[in-house]
Amino acid sequence: MLTTSEDLGMISVMKVATSRLTSADFAALRKAQMAAEERGRFAHLVDLSGVRRAAVSGLAALLEFQSAAKSNGSIAFFGAQPAVKAEINKLGIAPLLSLFDTRKEVLAHPAFRACQLAGVKSVLLVAGAGSRMAPISHDTPKPLVDLLGQPVIEHVMRHLESFGLRDFILNPGHLGPQFHTRFKTTAHRSIQFFNEGQFVNQRWQPAPLGSAGTLLALQAQCAAFEEDFFVFCGDALINIDLAEMMAQHRASGAEVTVAAKFVPHEEVQKYGIIEADGRGRITHFVEKPAPEQTQSRLASTGIYVMKPSALRHLSSRFTLPDASMQGLDIAQHLLPKILKSGTALQVYEAPFDWVDIGCPKDYFAALSKALRGLIAGVSPEAQEVRRHVWLAPGAELSARAVVVGPCYIGPGAKVSAGAKLDGPTVVGAGARVAPRALVQRSILMPNTAVAPGTWLSDVIVSADWAIDHRFADGGTTSAAPMEGVTHAEVAQAPVGLPRVGSL
Missing domain, CATH: 3.30.750.24 (STAS domain)
Known part of the structure; x- marks a missing residue:
């Protein structure tokens, strides 16, 4: 039967x-x-x-x-x-x-x-300095930037877990100890760290290898990959059907399958661009071409399924990593090598959402979309106390404050009577908005205080810097401190008493 x-x-x-x-x-x-x-x-x-x-x-x-x-x-x-x-x-x-x-x-x-991909390993690349995200990334790695109560990478991991992916490998580099503090192995997920940096005289010194160098070193030192595995960026939100992507990868017999999205032709210089035939076989791959160099609009999203054997195209045998492995990149080095060998590369281009948070402008756009419920699987870790106004645990919102949503007020934050928020606006954890202050279309970073009578518009601001998010696209951006904005703990210091550390 x-x-x-x-x-x-x-x-x-x-x-x-x-x-x-x-x-x-x-x-x-x-x-x-x-x-x-x-x-x-x-x-x-x-x-x-x-x-x-x-x-x-x-x-x-x-x-x-x-x-x-x-x-x-x-x-x-x-x-x-x-x-x-x-x-x-x-x-x-x-x-x-x-x-x-x-x-x-x-x-x-x-x-x-939640059972389809159980046992499959996922590498989440987090080592980069995130220079295009400056000045936010000076103190916080891009994957750990807060998105409505959880770091970006937590939202990524939750999507992966919905398909049964539970075995995660992270490669902390820039500000690496923050990952060690934030993530631990639990009964529901396994976290392994492959550190790309070390403590020198009690100070963390990053030493990133590059995305392909990371994979090579993982295999050399840990024999990490025995079966097909996923590779993700830790700072891009996705709702891709990972089970379908894996099924297509296995059916194709390709060494690597690359998830891709169509982008406007005038923006191809921002991405790795793929050319593929009618079967989805990749025929050409060029990193960040000028628009006149390609007719394709198919951009790699940095999401891959790989066979372990794919790594051998960069190393005939696995040895302990040395200087030759450093700086090796998947898009610039591994994929071209595989193409040159004649081995199959496959593209996966089924419809899915991909929100790349590469710069402050992207960050504000992602928060704005999430506040409006436009990013699948991402919602505020908070209670909706008014229409499109969310209050996280421990936050205080005066009944006499004026709030026009969408707005999110983070844990321990306080918005005083007479203050006004005009969305989309985010008040970070522990931040303070004083009476007569106006904050509109802006992000207050955690533990930032806005003094009485201060008006803020279209900025991402901390006590040490402020940027106009409308123009913060990863290039050179003015980031001087803003008058009327201080550290929250400074703002709350009792009048007449010295602050901690003062003489």
């Missing part, structure tokens, strides 16, 4: 092929289930597309099997033929069966989506 059984991540897919389903088929289903669980699979899909008819006893067997299988994990059926569905409806048991129309539909259900 049972013709095939395959594993999809941590899911077993059992295909039933019989002209007529009867009670005798229960034993075959149970046998396949137990065999799958011996392989470590505790989520089960039963493909009924091959069943043409079903006796009452056969449908009872499905109910019995579902009851038995649910004791150990998730179970669902899909693909039932019209005649079988009609019999199920006639008996009134449709509400009792976990029945879906298609395999794609059932795999989109959270219980099954």
Whole structure:
């Protein structure tokens, strides 16, 4: 009765092929289930597309099997033929069966989506200095910049976890100890650090290797990759269907699959641009070309699925990393090498959202979209106390403050009576907005205080610098301190008493 059984991540897919389903088929289903669980699979899909008819006893067997299988994990059926569905409806048991129309539909259900990629490793690249994000990145690595109550990389990891990805490798470089403080291995996720830096005389000194150099060193020192693995940037928000991307990668036989998005032709110089044939095979790859150098608008998003063997195109044998590995980049060095060898590279270009937070202008745009609910999976870690006004735990908002959303007020922040916020605006954790102050279309960085009567518009501001986010696109930007803006702890110091550290 049972013709095939395959594993999809941590899911077993059992295909039933019989002209007529009867009670005798229960034993075959149970046998396949137990065999799958011996392989470590505790989520089960039963493909009924091959069943043409079903006796009452056969449908009872499905109910019995579902009851038995649910004791150990998730179970669902899909693909039932019209005649079988009609019999199920006639008996009134449709509400009792976990029945879906298609395999794609059932795999989109959270219980099954979270099993598809379990055990697959993900490298999240976080070592870079983020110079285009200055001055924000001077004190905070780009992946740890706050986005409505959680760092950007946390939002990325939550999306990955929705597909069962739990094994993360981070490569701290710039301000590396902040990652060590923020992330720990838990019962629900494994965090491994591959440090690209070290403490010298009690001061952290970054030593980034480059994206491809990181992968080479991971394999050389740790033998990190035995099977296909993902590579992500830690500072770009995505809602890509990672299970589908992996399935296409494996079906193509490519060494590397690159997720790509179409961008305006006048913006191709910002990206690695891909040219591909009708089968999705990459034929040419050029990093940040001038618009006149390419007709393609297909930009790499920095999301990859790789076979471990792909790394051998940069190193004939794995040795301990040396100076020759430093600065090696996936886009500039690894992909061109693979192309030159004639080995297959594949593009994945199904529709998905990609929010790249590369500079302060991007950061403000991302916050604005998220406040309006326009970024899938990203919402404020806060209570909506007024329409489009969110208050995080420990924050204070005076009933006599004027707030026009969308606005987010972070943990421990305080907006006083007589203050006005005009969205999209974010008040960072521990920040203070005094009476008669106006903050509009701006971001107050954490622990920043705005003095009474100060007006701020279209800025990202801390006590030490302020920038106009409308023009902060990664180039040279004036970042002088702004009058009326100080450190929150300074603003709260009791009058007449010396501040900590003063003479």
